[in-house]
Amino acid sequence: MDVEASETADFLASVHPYDSLLPDELTRVAAAFRQVECEAGSNIYALGQRLEGLYIIAEGRVDVRDRNGAVVSILGPRNSFGERGLLRDGAAATTAVAQSATRLLLLPAEEFRRLIAARPAFARFFDRSRPTENRAPDLATTRIADLMTPGPVTCPPSATVAEVARTMRDRQVSCLLVMQETQLTGIVTNRDLVKRALAEGLSTDAPVTGVMTADPITLAPDALGSDVLHAMLERRIGHLPVVDGERVIGVVTQTDLTRHQAISSAHLVREIADAEDSQALALVVGRIPDLLAQLVGAGNPHWVVTRLITDIADAATRRLLRLAEERLGPPPVPYLWLACGSQGRQEQTGVSDQDNCLFLSENAIPEHDSYFEALARFVSDGLDACGYYYCPGEMMATTARWRQPVQVWRNYFSGWIRKPDPMAQMLASVMFDLRPIGGEVSLFRDVMSETLALAATNSIFVAHMVANALNHAPPLGLLRGFATIRSGEHKDTLDLKLNGVVPVVDLGRIYAIQGRLQAANTRTRLEVAQQSGIVSPSGGRDLIAAYDLIAETRLRHQVARVRTGEKPDNFMSPAALSDFERSHLRDAFVVVKTMQSAIAHGRAAVL
Structure with missing residues (x-):
């Protein structure tokens, strides 16, 4: 394998679903990719153009734009794009533009379709079809072969504790399989190093056999996700070797299970992207409680669960913005929709209201407000229909005060900081959690850093914020x-x-x-x-x-x-x-x- 293909294989091993491929197949697929260099501002492909294949971003940023030129996604390294058109008629369904100097990996269309047909993990990851029934994601019935990390990192029984620790650090893994030639003799995890070596004051020159778990439990690649969960919960372990006959082919970890949950939430995001109206959106968002139950039941930490749940709200908001523009026409000036509150902090759970606002270009004039009022009403009504109920305090873009040009927002912030009365404190508390969701992100550039600098140097304001807290x-x-x-x-x-x-x-x-x-x-x-x-x-x-x-x-x-x-x-x-x-x-x-x-x-x- 040449150097370029080797580097591509190493990169793909960290990208789902390529990380589900066995080493030999990953090597073959990596060799099929070719690199594409794009200058900032250049088109990668245009709407309706014949697609050469599937693109993955190795370095840089890419804007994906709809037929009206509105940015619908901003993609970064490890994101892929182009699959929508490939799975339809082979013509691009969007326009992709390099936002910065960008290096792409291109998988030819024929190879992409072969993987879709041959690998269930690929078909599931890229499938945009709507399910025939409303059911929760199916971790319990997923084959381990589609969950595991292939090509586990190994060490011999003679390895020392120090060597094992360095290998785990350098390879960025949480476990090593201890192999006597081709025979699995044990497993050592980062937890073992802490509890059995560090806590016991064991010499770093001690052999790994003194801290490993000997003859670990293994599972076959055709076992199910439920088998993994049961084994992990019953034995209180977080790593399971996967063995095909006598050959070790992978490891399934709690991280792999977490990744599977992310893919499941991504499926809802894909459905949201294709929703034709707020009623269709509400049906998708209505499945959040079931997703919440699955994510929590699988043992995911709260910050993973709430991030994935918030991703769905973000996607629903962006879809409603696009639907609003289709109904109202293009905006008269650039705008940016921002979320605050729990959505702004990416901390939504199974019950959330909506807190949002609009930043408008400095070129906005009073005559433009009727457009943005209608846009805000359409989006907020749609969010309410999806279960993100109206903010009781009307902290929403439907209120004229919360849809203003950027300079007005700067004046708001500086005024609240200079005169921190109770109402200013309440408003500032909400607004310090702002996060851009859809529109022209540059309108928010430097606003928060300027506001934080102003607030941090005002001891009276900080004291009021503390008292409010x-x-x-x-x-x-x-x-x-x-x-x-x-x-x-x-x-x-x-x-x-x-x-x-x-x-x-x-x-x-x-x-x-x-x-x-x-x-x-x-x-x-x-x-x-x-x-x-x-x-x-x-x-x-x-x-x-x-x-x-x-x-x-x-x-x-x-x-x-x-x-x-x-x-x-x-x-x-x-x-x-x-x-x-x-x-x-x-x-x-x-x-x-x-x-x-x-x-x-x-x-x-x-x-």
Whole structure:
């Protein structure tokens, strides 16, 4: 294999679904690709043009545009495009333009169609057909051959702990198979290195046989995803070798299962992209509770689940924007639709309202507002029909105040920071979570960095933000109990949103302001705040662990309701938890309360 084909094979091994190919087939497929270099601004193909094959981005960015020239997708490395036209009549269904200098890999059309016909994983990944029934993604019935990572990394029994650790680091894997020639004798994971070597003070020169799991359980490639889940849960393991006869052909890990969930959510995104109206969108989005139950049931961490759920809301919003433009005609000036709140932070669960706004070009004039009011109404009505109910505070682009030229938005932000009254604090809290969803992204360029710089240097504003954040207190009662809701429909329950995750969200936002952190996602804010010294290593670790427990308890509660045929909500009775779970949840709330106290006294960095 020549150098170029070898580099292509290495690259494809990290791209789904090529990572499902066995090593020999991956080598053959890699040799079929050819490289294409594109200059910034050049067309890769135009609408209606005959497609040469499937494109994968190796380096650079690509805009995919519809027939009206509107950008429908901005793609980066490892994204593929062109499959829609290839699976129809071979003609491009969109226009693809290199946004920057871009290097592409082109898989010829014949080879692409052969893989679709021969490999179920390819057919499933690229299939745009609509299912005949409404059912949840089928991890449990998926063959392990379509889930596993082929070509496992191995080491001999004579390898030392240090050699194993370096190999895992260099190859970026979480396990090694210990092989005596062609015979599988054991498996060693990153967890083994921590628990059996590091924690026990074992010499780094010790042989791997002293820390590995000998004669590990294996599964055949025709076993099902349910077999993987059962084995992992029963034995509390996260890695399973896959053996075909006596030949080791791969490893299936918890990461592989997570990737499968991402593909399942991507299937919903594909259906959304093809939806003809808001009613069709609502049918797709209506499957979110089932997807939520599957993602949580498969053991995915909360930040993976909420990211995938939010991706569906993003796709629905972009589709509604395109449908609005088809109805209303092209916009009179460029615009950008942004989400705030949980969608802006990529933290949506099974129940969410909508919080959004419009940034308009500086060339906008009052006469243009009727167009953007109609566009905002169409999109917000469509989102409401999909289950993203109207914001009770009307924090939506349908309100004239929240669809304005960029300079007006800059004035909003600077005014709120200069005069931080309670209303300004509330508005600023929402707007610091802004994230572009669809339209001209350049309209948002530098706005957030400028605003963060202005806010971070205004100690009075930061103090007001801290005081506002302390209004959301964890539900801690006396005598190691919980402070539950005292009356009304949700009497004797905990509000896991308002008193659970929101206090941590508020802390993350303050850290972002203090450190001028661009991230909108709460967990990312906490991680970066810890890394940059805004909070101490110990305080950061405790807060992240507390947030993880609270957020995952909230998701498990929502899934429990879904499984009993109820709508997901945020109100959980403490009686639903075991004594052990209640104790740990209360400890998590104590951590949050402690960090709130620290930031109130200006001590976040020293905890």
